[in-house]
Amino acid sequence: MTLPREQKYFILRTKPKIFEEIFEKLLTHFGPQGWWPGETPFEVCVGAILTQNTNWKNVERAIQNLKEKGLLSPWELSQIPLRALAELIKPCGFYNLKAKRLKNFLEFLIEHYQGDLQKMEAEEREILREKLLQIKGLGKETVDSILLYALNKPIFVVDAYTHRIFSRHKIIPEIATYDEIQELFHQNLKEEVDLFKEYHALIVACGKNYCKKNTPQCSACPLNVFFS
C-alpha cells in the first residue's frame, strides 16, 4: 500500500528523514515518557480497553477500583460478574460496553493461553494481531497498543493525536487511514519496540499540550520549526 491518494502532500520527497527528526524534536522538548503507564502487562491490556475515547485520568480511577479489589489479574477478573465489573469501572465511561469488552478479551486469553500473557507473547505478531482483531470491542488501536506495550511486539500505534498532529502539519493528508499512517511509520523508522513505544507516547504528550482539537494554530508546538 503506497498512499495512492493525495500524494502531492507527501513531504518525504523533500524531507526523507522527517519521521526521525520529529521524534528527536519531541523527545528533546518533552523528555522520555516511559510509556505505558501500568505496572504489569495485564494492567496495560485493561488500560488499553478502558481508555477507548476516554480521558486517561478517568481510566486511572477505574483501574484503581479493580486494584483495590485485587481483581487486576486474568483469573480474578474473569470471575467477577459482568454487572459488578461494570459498576467498578464506571468512572471511565461507556462502562457497560467496556465491561463486556474486557470479558471478551479475558475469555480469549483464558481459552487460548490459559490466562498467561507470556504464552500469548510467544505468538507471531501478524497471526496474533488478526486473532485479537476478531474479539468484539477490540479495534486496531486497542490491539496494537496491547501488542506493543503489553507484548513487546514492534508495531506502531496510531491514534487520534497521531492523525491530528501529522495531518495538521501537512505530513499526511487529512483523509489518511489508520493503515496508511501506520505503514508510513513502519517504512520510515527502524522497527524497534522501544522506539515505537516512546514515539507514540511523545505524540500523545504533544497532542495533549499543544496540538489540541480546538486550537488549530498550535502556536507553541515544538514541531513548528519544521515548517517555518
Added chain:
DNA sequence: TGCCAGGCCGGGT
C-alpha cells in the same frame, strides 16, 4: 456551560 477525551460497533446509505 459545553466540549473534549489515547475508539468501536452496527445500521443505514
Added chain:
DNA sequence: ACCCGGCATGGC
C-alpha cells in the same frame, strides 16, 4: 465503501 448515532463519566 463510507457515514453516523450511540455509548457515559469527569475535567477544564
